[in-house]
Amino acid sequence: MKKYRVELRKLPYFLLVLFAVLVFAMPVALAVLTSFKSKPDLAKSLIGFPDQIYLENYRGAIERSDFFHSILNTVMVVVPSVTLIVLCASMSGYAVARYYKESRILMLLDKVYLASLMIPFQILMIPVYKIYKTLNLLNTLHGMVFMLVGTSIAYSAFLYVGFVKSIPREIEESAYIDGCSEFKCYWLITFPLLKPISATVAALHMIWLWNDFNISVILLQKEAVRTITIKQFYFFGQYTADYGMAFAAAILSMIPVVLCFVFMQKYIVNGIVVGAVKS
Amino acid sequence: MRKELLFTDMNGRGRREAAGLWLCGGAWTVTENARGRFEMKKKGFTKYLFVLPGFCFFAFAMLLPFFMGIHIAFTDWDGVAPEYHFVGLKNFIAIFKDTRIKAPFLNTLEFALLGTVIGNIIPLSLALLVNGKYAKLNTIARVIFFIPVCLSSVLTAFLWKFLYHEFFPEVFGWKNILGNPRWVILGIVIIGVWNTAGTNMLIYLSGLKNIPLELYEAAKMDGATGIQRFRMITLPLLMPSFSVCVTLTLTSWLKEFATTLSATSGGPGGSSRTVSIYVFDNLYKYYKAGYGQAISLLFAFILIVVGLLVSSFFRRREVEL
Numbered sequence: 001m002k003k004y005r006v007e008l009r010k011l012p013y014f015l016l017v018l019f020a021v022l023v024f025a026m027p028v029a030l031a032v033l034t035s036f037k038s039k040p041d042l043a044k045s046l047i048g049f050p051d052q053i054y055l056e057n058y059r060g061a062i063e064r065s066d067f068f069h070s071i072l073n074t075v076m077v078v079v080p081s082v083t084l085i086v087l088c089a090s091m092s093g094y095a096v097a098r099y100y101k102e103s104r105i106l107m108l109l110d111k112v113y114l115a116s117l118m119i120p121f122q123i124l125m126i127p128v129y130k131i132y133k134t135l136n137l138l139n140t141l142h143g144m145v146f147m148l149v150g151t152s153i154a155y156s157a158f159l160y161v162g163f164v165k166s167i168p169r170e171i172e173e174s175a176y177i178d179g180c181s182e183f184k185c186y187w188l189i190t191f192p193l194l195k196p197i198s199a200t201v202a203a204l205h206m207i208w209l210w211n212d213f214n215i216s217v218i219l220l221q222k223e224a225v226r227t228i229t230i231k232q233f234y235f236f237g238q239y240t241a242d243y244g245m246a247f248a249a250a251i252l253s254m255i256p257v258v259l260c261f262v263f264m265q266k267y268i269v270n271g272i273v274v275g276a277v278k279s
Numbered sequence: 280m281r282k283e284l285l286f287t288d289m290n291g292r293g294r295r296e297a298a299g300l301w302l303c304g305g306a307w308t309v310t311e312n313a314r315g316r317f318e319m320k321k322k323g324f325t326k327y328l329f330v331l332p333g334f335c336f337f338a339f340a341m342l343l344p345f346f347m348g349i350h351i352a353f354t355d356w357d358g359v360a361p362e363y364h365f366v367g368l369k370n371f372i373a374i375f376k377d378t379r380i381k382a383p384f385l386n387t388l389e390f391a392l393l394g395t396v397i398g399n400i401i402p403l404s405l406a407l408l409v410n411g412k413y414a415k416l417n418t419i420a421r422v423i424f425f426i427p428v429c430l431s432s433v434l435t436a437f438l439w440k441f442l443y444h445e446f447f448p449e450v451f452g453w454k455n456i457l458g459n460p461r462w463v464i465l466g467i468v469i470i471g472v473w474n475t476a477g478t479n480m481l482i483y484l485s486g487l488k489n490i491p492l493e494l495y496e497a498a499k500m501d502g503a504t505g506i507q508r509f510r511m512i513t514l515p516l517l518m519p520s521f522s523v524c525v526t527l528t529l530t531s532w533l534k535e536f537a538t539t540l541s542a543t544s545g546g547p548g549g550s551s552r553t554v555s556i557y558v559f560d561n562l563y564k565y566y567k568a569g570y571g572q573a574i575s576l577l578f579a580f581i582l583i584v585v586g587l588l589v590s591s592f593f594r595r596r597e598v599e600l
Contacts, residue, residue, distance in 0.1 A: 017408055017416065021423050024473070027438045028426065030446065046449050088333035095329035109330060116341050118586060120534045122555045123579040126562050126572045127344035127351055129358070150340020153333045182325045211431030213537040229431045233541055236437045243441060250434050257429045265422070272478055273485040276523045 035247035042244055054244070061249035069224075070231040071253070076141050077227055078209045081148040085156050085205055086198050088149065093160020094190055098169070110161065113154040121151070121214050129218055139222040147215050152208075156201045159275060163197040164190075200271035203264035210257050228253045351572040358568035370573035380574065382549055383557040386464060387533060390553060393468045394532030399524055401472055402479035409480075410487045421484075425477035432474060436542035439470040457543055460550035467551055471538050475531075479524045486520030487513070515598050522593030530586045554578050 034042065038054040061067060092109075100106045128147065129138075137143030167190070175185045191198075216230045226234070232253065236246055261268060352370060356363035374380060405424050409417040427435065440457065443466060447453040456466040490513065498508050536555040539545065545552035545560075552560075554574065561571030 013408075013411070014416075017420055020405060020408060021420050024427065024476075025423050027442060027473070028430075030442070031438055034441075046446055084336070088336060092330040092333035095326045099326045103326060106326065106330065109334065113337070116337070118530075118583050119341065119345065120530070120555075120575075120579050120582055122534060122536070122558050122575045123348055123572075124341065124344040125558065125575065126358070126568045127348040128340075129562065130351065130356070130568070131344060131347065146336065147340050150336040150338075153337045154341070157333060183328075186329070207429055211429075211434075213432055213541075217537075217540075229433050232431075232437070233433045236433070236541070243445070246437065247441075250437065254430055254434060258426065261426070261429045269425075269481055272481050276482040276485070276520075276527075 031247045031250060034243055035251050037244050039242075039244065057244040057248035058252065060242075060245045061252060064245070066231070067249060067252060070226055070228045073141060073225060074210060074227040074229075077144050077148065078206060081145050081152070081209055082202050082205050084145070084149045085152050086202055089153050089156035089201060090160050090191060090194055090198060091186070092153065092157040094164050094186060094194075096157065097161045097164035113157055116154045117158070124151075125214075125218055128215075132219060137219075139220060139225050141225055144216065144219050144225075144227075147219060148209050148212065151215070152205055155275070156205070159197055159201055159271065160194065162274065163194060167193055196267065196270075199264060200267040200274075203260060203267045204271045206260050206264075207257050207268070210260075348572055348576060351569055352576045353573075354569045356569040357566040358562050359566060363569065366569070370570045371577065373570060374574055374577060380554075380557065383552045383554050386551060387535065387553045387555075389464050390468065390535050390539075391529055391532040393465060394471060394535070395525060395529045397468055398472045398475065398528040398532070399479065399521075402476045402524070403483050405476060405480045406483035406487055410484060421480075424480055427474050428477040430474065432471075432537035433541045435470055435474040436538050439466075439473070440542055458547055460547055463543060463547065463551045467535075467539050467542055468532075470542060471532070471535070474538065475528075479528065482524050483517065483520050486517045490516045515596075518593055518597040522590050522597065525593060526586055526590040529589055530582055533582050533585070 030047075033049070034046075035057050036053045036055075037050040038056065041048075041050045041054065092113075096106050096110050100110055132138045132143055135143075137146070171189055171193075172185055175189050176182075180188070211229060212227075213229050213233070216227050217233065220226050220230055232249065235249065353365055353367060354363045355366045355369075409420045409424070411417060430438075443455045443457050448455060456462040494512050494516075495508055498512060503511065534555055535553045536559070539551055539553055540556055540559070543551045545556050558571045558575045558578075561567045561574070565571075
């Protein structure tokens with residue numbers, strides 16, 4: 001048991017870590033606790049445990065907030081967007097990384113992508129609204145997908161460029177010699193090699209797009225197309241008195257992202273660190 | 280022609296292999312350059328086909344609105360009507376005469392200042408805290424610090440509204456600071472820092488991991504105290520992380536929109552309204568889209584200048600090992 005004995009001198013350090021963990025975990029823990037409380041339980045005490053686990057909140061949340069419909073909307077937006085981002089950005093990143101030395105256009109494209117990372121979304125807000133209004137794309141899910149993909153391409157391509165540069169060219173070149181066409185060579189040889197960075201891009205964007213607020217608040221105003229984030233924005237405005245139910249809805253909506261984080265943790269951490277170091 | 284087939288890029292490629300590349304034709308051309316060497320180039324437009332789909336999306340969602348935005352800023356478009364007129368610099372002149380814009384502007388500065396300071400001190404402390412030798416404890420702590428990053432700003436704002444509104448008054452007897460015009464910005468900054476601290480913590484952590492331990496040992500031998508070691512070794516070597524984190528937090532707080540909109544929608548009495556929310560209001564509330572776009576254009580310009588200045592300030596202080 002000696003292994004588990006902690007030096008007494010280190011006690012303040014452990015207390016400090018414990019305190020920080022408690023502060024950070026407290027809001028989420030409290031939300032989970034509240035979501036299992038009935039109204040009388042909640043009125044009695046905010047921090048105490050409920051007498052019995054009360055699942056009505058979850059049932060109510062699913063029925064009243066039209067929960068499945070908005071989750072379905074979100075899935076219908078996020079899944080195609082992430083797929084398109086991975087496909088388009090990996091191809092762009094590959095071409096830029098391989099040929100930017102010999103093509104001025106590609107070098108310029110790389111610079112434009114980098115510069116676009118600095119554009120704040122606010123400046124696009126009004127023009128995007130106007131474009132979507134003219135093209136009748138407001139309140140459509142595919143319109144939302146175009147926007148999400150377009151705003152994510154630059155950053156993901158930038159992550160891919162860095163990664164492709166670390167893959168040796170020789171493998172592709174030997175495939176060319178064997179008579180492989182460029183697209184075939186890319187899909188059969190390079191794309192599988194990009195798996196780690198594809199996982200990073202997919203996981204990061206899965207979380208970001210699931211939680212997107214800025215774009216959806218402008219494009220998705222109608223009830224029928226609202227994604228879960230927008231739904232909650234209005235839902236929380238309406239039912240703030242009923243905390244138990246609101247938190248049940250909140251917890252249900254964060255399950256997919258938290259699961260994504262837990263399983264893809266390594267890739268997400270990697271993506272953030274790589275992106276930060278390069279920029 | 281006794282010249283050898285040489286390539287600008289010679290990653291140990293054998294000559295036979297290179298000749299094979301040349302022979303397979305079509306995709307490659309070999310040309311002689313000014314120094315009498317042979318260069319290998321990919322022919323054709325295939326490489327542009329690779330970037331085309333991504334670029335189409337990018338052009339549609341970023342380039343087109345960007346240039347169109349410049350145009351809108353010079354018009355009197357109200358956000359609804361199909362027709363509008365070119366008004367020249369009128370919108371930009373109006374910004375300087377607008378009395379309503381002063382409060383959002385000052386609020387944004389306050390957000391940026393508080394957000395950058397708190398949003399870097401806390402993540403740095405967390406990173407220092409979990410950079411110890413207790414692997415298991417540190418991993419668990421890291422995951423817990425990172426979980427708020429997965430939550431949307433709407434959700435986070437709602438969670439904290441509950442805390443400020445119900446939990447703190449009941450448990451600690453604190454008043455709701457979101458209702459107080461003086462402290463509301465601090466309240467929102469706390470929400471935002473809780474939501475994003477995980478990202479900055481990771482960046483600082485990777486910076487800390489890159490500092491060689493020998494430096495600390497040598498300093499210890501020379502009798503440097505813990506604080507001295509932090510000031511003379513950790514801080515200078517952490518500069519790359521500082522330049523990334525400070526620039527990112529500063530610009531993101533200057534853009535502050537979603538958390539504030541869902542926590543207080545700019546209230547009470549406009550005391551937490553930011554420039555971004557003001558632009559949004561100009562589109563949906565006041566029907567002055569052209570004017571709103573002029574504000575956001577000017578603001579984006581300030582944002583980029585500030586971002587570049589801050590990052591070059593820190594870049595100059597980076598040291599090489």
